[in-house]
Amino acid sequence: xxxxxxxxxxxxxxxxxxxxxxxxxxxxxxxxxxxxxxxxxxxxxxxxxxxxxxxxxxxxxxxxxxxxxxxxxxxxxxxxxxxxxxxxxxxxxxxxxxxxxxxxxxxxxxxxxxxxxxxxxxxxxxxxxxxxxxxxxxxxxxxxxxxxxxxxxxxxxxxxxxxxxxxxxxxxxxxxxxxxxxxxxxxxxxxxxxxxxxxxxxxxxxxxxxxxxxxxxxxxx
Numbered sequence: 001x002x003x004x005x006x007x008x009x010x011x012x013x014x015x016x017x018x019x020x021x022x023x024x025x026x027x028x029x030x031x032x033x034x035x036x037x038x039x040x041x042x043x044x045x046x047x048x049x050x051x052x053x054x055x056x057x058x059x060x061x062x063x064x065x066x067x068x069x070x071x072x073x074x075x076x077x078x079x080x081x082x083x084x085x086x087x088x089x090x091x092x093x094x095x096x097x098x099x100x101x102x103x104x105x106x107x108x109x110x111x112x113x114x115x116x117x118x119x120x121x122x123x124x125x126x127x128x129x130x131x132x133x134x135x136x137x138x139x140x141x142x143x144x145x146x147x148x149x150x151x152x153x154x155x156x157x158x159x160x161x162x163x164x165x166x167x168x169x170x171x172x173x174x175x176x177x178x179x180x181x182x183x184x185x186x187x188x189x190x191x192x193x194x195x196x197x198x199x200x201x202x203x204x205x206x207x208x209x210x211x212x213x214x215x216x217x218x219x220x221x
Contacts, residue, residue, distance in 0.1 A: 025061050032068055040070045044209065060206045063218040064189055069105055070218050071182075072209045086181040088116045091158075092171050092208075093186070095121070095143055098221025102186035105219050109184070110158075117158045118178065119144045122170045137162040168207035176213050183208065183216045 003017060010017075018035070020027045032040065044059040063070040091106040093099040110117045121140045144160045163170040175183050187205045209216045 090180045091184045098188045099186040101221035102219035106184040
């Protein structure tokens, strides 16, 4: 989309178009700091061939280093989809510090919008081994039911769900079945080479962002 088309698309929205030259992530982070931006919205291609893989890697660099939350619209989010209100939010957690870092942002959306809020935990078969699923699920539900700071006047309280299987696949499936408007996910910041960065499993966050059929809000832990 060129500048003229962008201006036409945004004509009813107060905005400022900024243009800069340089490395994508470096330019974005400088603009974020210079303009006191609170939220970065990013569109990304998939990762099924080399150009798309490179774009996916750029997106991962951005959301793992970004000092502010990043709302990513991946390649499987329908382009005709109109999002006027986030009425269904899925907050995915593995109870790690990085994951919990995203909770205040999820609850802020709930408080502001009075929306449907689901807290999701996935039991991965590769990590649970032979542990009984039912007892593991009960334990996870008890952890998820710890107090979540939602204003009682809003009248919206979370529901809880435990799924079993590969984390990224189950989040995508669950969110699609629930017709989620946004997935909220805490991500581990990059340390050293980005290829070493992980969240729950190798590149799990990137897989969720790349495969989800709704936008994904990532918050660096």
